[in-house]
Amino acid sequence: MYTTALLTFMAIGGFPSFVEDIKVFRRERLSGHYGVAEFVISNTLSATPYLAIIAVIPGAMLYYLTGLTKSVDHFTYFVITLCMCCMLVESMMMIISAIVPDFLMGIIIGAGFQGVMMLNGGFFRLPNELPKPIWKYPCYYISFHKYAVQGFYKNEFMGLSFPSDQLVESNVTISGFQVLKDKLQVEMGYSKWVNLAILCGMMVLYRMIFFAIVKITEEMRQKSRGKRGCLR
Numbered sequence: 363m364y365t366t367a368l369l370t371f372m373a374i375g376g377f378p379s380f381v382e383d384i385k386v387f388r389r390e391r392l393s394g395h396y397g398v399a400e401f402v403i404s405n406t407l408s409a410t411p412y413l414a415i416i417a418v419i420p421g422a423m424l425y426y427l428t429g430l431t432k433s434v435d436h437f438t439y440f441v442i443t444l445c446m447c448c449m450l451v452e453s454m455m456m457i458i459s460a461i462v463p464d465f466l467m468g469i470i471i472g473a474g475f476q477g478v479m480m481l482n483g484g485f486f487r488l489p490n491e492l493p494k495p496i497w498k499y500p501c502y503y504i505s506f507h508k509y510a511v512q513g514f515y516k517n518e519f520m521g522l523s524f525p526s527d528q529l530v531e532s533n534v535t536i537s538g539f540q541v542l543k544d545k546l547q548v549e550m551g552y553s554k555w556v557n558l559a560i561l562c563g564m565m566v567l568y569r570m571i572f573f574a575i576v577k578i579t580e581e582m583r584q585k586s587r588g589k590r591g592c593l594r
Contacts, residue, residue, distance in 0.1 A: 363485045365424055366510050369416065369444060370451040374472045380452075380459035381468065384576075391580060398580060402573045409452060417445035431518055439517050439554060446561045447510050451476070453568035460575045483507025489547045506564055512548045513557035520554070 387401045396404075421441045426432065430440070455472050462468040482492065482501040492498040502508060519538035526534040542548040 363483070363507070363511050363514070365420060366444065366447050366507065366514075367480050369420065370447050371473075371476055373448065373451040373455050374469055374476065376452070377455055377459060377468050377472060378465050380456050381463055381465060383456075384459055384463070387576075388580075388583075398573060398577045401576070402569060405456070406449075406569060410449065413448040413452065414445050417441050417448055420444075431522075436517055439558070440514065443510055443513050443517075443558055443561065446558065446565060447506060450506050450561060450565040450568060453565055453572060457568060457572045457575060460572060460579065479505040479507050483511050484547070485511050506561060509557040509560045509564075513554045513561075515542055515546055515548050516554035516557070 383405065390396060391398075391401075418441050421437075421444050425437055425440055430436070454475065455468075458468050458472050458475075462471060478501060480486070482497055482505045484492075484502065484505075485507070489498065489502060492502055519542050522538040523535040524538070524541065526536045539550065543550050
């Protein structure tokens with residue numbers, strides 16, 4: 363959770379560059395060099411390798427130093443989830459930059475939104491302890507930290523067993539499945555790959571929202587310029 367929160371919160375610092383990207387796009391759009399779809403696709407493709415590097419390097423340092431499950435598939439899932447969270451948050455900040463061009467206001471809105479997502483992710487307070495109005499419905503279910511944290515839990519605990527804390531002198535063990543379901547209140551009706559797929563879907567949805575906002579604002583700008591031209 364700490365790694366995910368740190369890496370995603372760092373995306374707020376890149377908000378001014380997102381605003382500058384929007385300004386460059388609008389200037390190039392007036393020149394007729396490319397459209398909204400080209401801008402969104404190129405922005406996504408150009409940012410993905412750098413976000414992957416940002417996820418791999420800290421992820422490798424943290425994963426093996428803290429003694430997590432030492433297997434390639436578990437580490438791969440860990441890194442892919444980190445990368446997907448970074449891409450998702452960058453998409454969210456792009457949406458904010460398209461709506462709020464002011465640097466300070468955009469950073470405040472992005473930080474506030476991220477804070478709400480972290481508080482409702484099921485880590486600081488277990489899901490059943492969250493107040494149901496607003497905090498659990500709908501904030502808990504739209505928080506990407508929920509799916510990232512539960513995916514990390516499943517990636518680490520599934521297949522393991524631990525000594526039971528109820529019977530100290532016995533050889534009774536408790537499975538990782540029971541820990542996830544009873545102690546951490548993780549939704550066990552689907553696998554960790556579904557959590558990753560949900561994160562991927564949220565990232566695509568955020569990019570589509572960004573595309574729609576930029577498209578609508580550009581059409582409104584063109585109409586306003588046309589009206590001013592008619593008045594002249």
